[in-house]
Amino acid sequence: MPARRRLRILLILGAFGAVLVGAAVALAQGVVPIKISAVVKVTPNKAGTPSHPQGVVVDVRGTVDIPFDYDPPITKTVDVWISRGGVYNGAKFPTCSQSGMEHRGLSACPRGSIMGHGTARALADTVPSYPRITVVNGGARKMYLFVVLTNPARVAKPIPVDIARLRSGKWAYKLHAVVPRSLQIVAGIPLRLQSFHVVSGRGDWIATTSCPAGNRWSYHVEATYESGQVVKYDGRVPCRR
Template sequence: MHVPGKLLVLAALVALPAAGCGAASSRDRDGVAATPATVRASPVAVLGTSVALTPARAQVRLALRQPDGVDPPVARTARLVLAEGVAWHGGDAPTCSLRTLRSAGPGGCPRGAIVGSGEAIGVADAAKTVGRIVVVNGGPDDVYLATTVRNPVYVKTVVPGRLTAPPGGGLQIDLAFPPDLQTIAGVPLGLQQLRLSIIRGRALTVAACPAGGRWPYRASVAFADGTAARRSGAATCRDA
């Protein structure tokens, strides 16, 4: 799929329609969840969120913070929507299938299909959990976050991402966190931070930055308790 002149994030972290994001009401292929338009607001704040487009990469950071005395909620899906300025040409670059990625890991994919990296940080029973991410091009409509966690137990999984053109224009990525990243060793895992860095190249292209060097974006995360946290901001853009 080519979505001309629009933007994505993936990262992670890392799950939003134009009006928001919520618990999954249906499930698309590869396990990517569709979300209803209205959900209850979460007490969790989406803080420290940023999107920066540099000459070499698109960098995304999503940080969550819950009130004192509230356990970090389990994230099920995340979504980032950005306005025009970026296009995804996954079909024009080397790709890796979800089946290959799950069976052989990123090492089994063509080298050119590796389009970025990242990190997800969560809390499981007060213990910090870090997931290392390899961003993989899945084709015209798909991006995959191959994620490895080594503490408190070893987990190797894939977060599928779907790229679509939302109503009104733009580009969005929907991430669906699999069950093995929602609970680790029988303990609920609360997402606290997701960072992604995606290479600007054949798969992800960026048009000239707008006057003022900023594009609007919307981000949201839907949690297992049926609530969602949202944030709007401005992505920075630098051509040189």
């Protein structure tokens, strides 16, 4: 078996504001058995219409399970595809820049750009760490997850999430995030994410315009690791017309 407690799984998502995972298991032979479980809630779940979009709040509670006999692989990227039936309105709200947050933290951000908050629990070796997460609007094609942790050292870093609108096919949007190295290994100690809770949404920043057949909004998640391992998951969130 590989040595215990060396690397850390991704500090995100969840982010993705919103729309994250329900459950994921890496089943390929010879890879780390990563198991992610979450409960995703959209409020209200009664969909709006194209002429009257319904603003929503997305609440994600999740856990990450990696056996301690394995080295958790370092996550390089996370991609999320979101089904049609919703719209992202980042262009309508105040924005904050990555460079501003890198230099001044959240004090660089207009109050109206803050779209949600969250917490996480991770282990630095055997000592618990409790990162704080702030969801920040970055404009029509960008959002950020601003992460602050104080143990084993203070790190304050925005995770940029690129948002691309897709014009054809079953998916309406693709979200893409690259995890900064500074949020993977802190003060030489790899962090192991155990749980997270993120609530995001204000006004019609995220809005619904329809509820698809089957009364479910769908999403697809792929996490890619430095080892080459890819964890995939397809999830659904109940909706009403």
